[in-house]
Amino acid sequence: MHLFPFQLVNVFAESHFGGNPLAVFTDAEGLDDAAMQAIARQFNLSETVFLFPSSKAAARLRIFTPSYEMPFAGHPTLGSAAVLHRLGRAGDDFVLQTEAGPIPLTQRDGVFTLQANAATARPSGLGLADTAAMLGLAEADIVAAPEWLDTGTEQLLVRIASREAVLAARPDPQLFMQRATLQPGRSVAYLWHEGDNVATVRLFFEQHGAVIEDPGTGSACANLGGWCALNGRHPLAWRIEQGHAIDRLNVLQLSVDAAGRVRVGGRVIFVASGVFELPDS
Template sequence: MPTIRYRLLNIFAESTFGGNPLAVIEDGSALADDEMQLVARQFNLSETTFLLPSERAAARVRIFTPTYEMPFAGHPTLGSAQVVRALFNAGDAFELEMKAGLIPVRSEGGCWTLDANAPTSRPMEATPSELATMLGLPIEAIAGPALWVDCGTEQPMIPLTGVEYVHACRPDPALVAKFSVNKAGQGKAYVFARTPEGFESRFFWVLAPGSISEDPGTGSACANLGGWWLATQGDTPLEARISQGTVIKRPNLLTLRVRDGRISVGGRVVELGGGELRW
């Protein structure tokens, strides 16, 4: 009977039960790909990670949603970093090997930070009117320009004119699947608006045909927001606090830094506990 140990953590958490939950499998080397997918489906969190040996970094990390594997995601990277440090005495700064490449991580002042890959971007084909209808908003809510950005996983960055519109979003899953599908065939939408501290944001994805889900805290999208900033604001430096999860009452606080073309995303990690899976 296989036995695997896991830890449960909340990432981007300002309180014990805030942030975005993550399960980290301490040693996934005995599991086949389909078994990793089954374990991720069992936890049914937005992502579950599996730690593996690496010849290039402190550890190799594979990231699974309940239905597919991802090359990169933000909160799984930061949560996995905390577990890698605890298990392998890796120190406060090291690299993690992802399918998207080597991701530098570091711990500073109680927060974990990752350095994202250099972004690529392209315009969204949907018009402002189509995006507004997709989100259940009036046309004046779209601030533009909306871009596809990829720092490891491609997502649509849709700027809005005010926080009230971020909170009012009611995406139509059929229209998200029509107007906002990335190169991997996934329907997603990340919306954001400026605040005095930085940005208020929400992230949606099509869970199944006719069904939409919302992520409480999305580090990969925060990195892509940094890519949107570089594409639209040039070399203007940015240090911002990103609030997410407000509407679904699961507050997340992310930090975003853009300087000299480089993007860093950070947040606090709270470890709740762990246990064993046996089958």
């Protein structure tokens, strides 16, 4: 029997039962890709992260959803940072290695912040009417044609005309899988509206034919910052609120400095720890 320690944390949490849950395997040496995917499916969280030694960073991260591996995701990166910091394996300024490249991180007064990669953008080809139908909204609720943004994980960003419309969205699964798809099994859209430096956001993704809502999405927040940087909307400091519609509040801190550098941060609350038992093969 092989034993693998893990910790459970809530990322972007303002209360003990808020935020986005994450399992962090603190010493994943000995696990192959199939085992990591199976463990992620067992936990059935948005993501499960596995930490490996790195000669270039405090740790190397492998991030898995229940269905596939991701090159980068925000809440696993920040959750891993908090776990490493608590274990004394990272200081207040450090780097984590992801499949999308190195990610600089800081810890200040209990807030962990990552600096995202520079963004790229491309048109989606979707019109306002098609986007509205996909999301169960009126055409007037869509501000502009959606775009694909990528600071490490590519996602479809949809700017919405009001907070109320963001919260009212009810995606049509069939249309969602037709119009928000990067590749088979990978459909994702991030809805956002900002007013008075507070953005209300929701992220939807497809899993096994159903459209699921994520409680808190750091990679999408980074992509939103990337959109702002590419469109000259900086410097800025926004409070990002996610999870209202599923009664699981997440609060993210998004900043874009005068040079267009994007940073995403939040608080992490530790809730449990344990050991995963894996039988000998």
